[in-house]
Amino acid sequence: MAVHMTERDPLGKINKTRSMVLAALMFAVALVLAIVENMMPPLPLAVPGVKFGLSNIAVMYALFFLGGRQAYLIAFLKGGFVFISRGIIAGALSLSGGILSVTVMLLLLLIFKEKISYLSISILGAVFHNIGQFLVITLLYAGMNILPYFPVLLVAGVIAGIVTSTLLRFILPALKRLV
Amino acid sequence: MRFYKKSDIVMIAAILLISLASWALYGYYTKDKPAKAEIYYYSELVETLCLDGAEERIFSIPQNPNVVFKMDKEGSIAFIASDCPDKICVKTGKIHRPGEYAACLPNGIILKIVPSGERGDDDADIIIGN
Numbered sequence: 001m002a003v004h005m006t007e008r009d010p011l012g013k014i015n016k017t018r019s020m021v022l023a024a025l026m027f028a029v030a031l032v033l034a035i036v037e038n039m040m041p042p043l044p045l046a047v048p049g050v051k052f053g054l055s056n057i058a059v060m061y062a063l064f065f066l067g068g069r070q071a072y073l074i075a076f077l078k079g080g081f082v083f084i085s086r087g088i089i090a091g092a093l094s095l096s097g098g099i100l101s102v103t104v105m106l107l108l109l110l111i112f113k114e115k116i117s118y119l120s121i122s123i124l125g126a127v128f129h130n131i132g133q134f135l136v137i138t139l140l141y142a143g144m145n146i147l148p149y150f151p152v153l154l155v156a157g158v159i160a161g162i163v164t165s166t167l168l169r170f171i172l173p174a175l176k177r178l179v
Numbered sequence: 180m181r182f183y184k185k186s187d188i189v190m191i192a193a194i195l196l197i198s199l200a201s202w203a204l205y206g207y208y209t210k211d212k213p214a215k216a217e218i219y220y221y222s223e224l225v226e227t228l229c230l231d232g233a234e235e236r237i238f239s240i241p242q243n244p245n246v247v248f249k250m251d252k253e254g255s256i257a258f259i260a261s262d263c264p265d266k267i268c269v270k271t272g273k274i275h276r277p278g279e280y281a282a283c284l285p286n287g288i289i290l291k292i293v294p295s296g297e298r299g300d301d302d303a304d305i306i307i308g309n
Binding site for chain 1 (some may be wrong): 180181182183184187190191194195197198199201202205276278279
């Protein structure tokens with residue numbers, strides 16, 4: 001996984017322990033961001049449940065600087081945490097969205113390498129996070145017509161992607177010191 | 180790797196276009212289907228209203244007079260007032276296509292649009308416990 005990571009620290013390869021500690025730290029950051037986001041007042045929209053998915057910042061950092069395995073790990077653990085704290089449906093939604101999102105972002109990185117921007121990856125990651133959740137809702141609530149929700153999810157993904165990548169841009173200098 | 184590129188705008192535009200297209204396609208397929216509205220109070224059907232050629236009407240159901248519905252001539256129906264804290268039901272706005280629904284979960288009220296006559300696959304299927 002280390003091939004396309006040119007923004008890695010000049011010190012070179014991260015050793016195993018360091019990578020593990022950083023992954024754990026990023027998981028903690030993801031949880032804190034999710035909790036902070038839940039404490040903020042809901043966005044004044046007609047559709048409930050739309051949010052920025054700030055914890056995606058931690059997942060994206062892990063993907064860019066620690067590698068795909070760590071990003072998957074954080075997505076899995078976050079799904080597990082949501083399962084314990086908010087129940088099986090919320091857990092399934094978080095997991096499906098997280099896994100699809102990481103998979104898509106990883107594929108984009110592998111295909112386009114340096115040519116793609118953080119913004120594109122962030123937006124497509126958020127859009128596919130929503131699509132993953134959409135698919136699971138379609139499976140769980142068979143017969144419920146949520147098709148009109150689909151365009152809303154796409155637009156919400158674009159906005160969420162813009163917000164998270166902008167935040168990542170400001171946080172990145174601080175995070176880079178960690179690696 | 181850069182943060183922003185000019186070509187990102189193309190991608191954003193493409194996604195927005197897809198969402199617009201799917202919205203338009205959905206609207207096109209469900210446009211002229213005759214529809215009726217059903218109001219459920221804790222999963223019990225309390226009122227069925229025909230939406231075609233309806234008169235403008237403001238009403239509420241006997242189980243909860245604090246929740247007010249409005250039906251208008253164009254055949255759409257909406258929650259216009261509710262005593263719930265979040266007002267998600269009111270923010271949902273007017274609905275008129277089969278499959279659309281608006282819900283006030285704190286009050287246990289669900290308003291959904293179903294095709295009149297045959298019950299189709301695009302029915303919203305919802306149960307709320309008490």
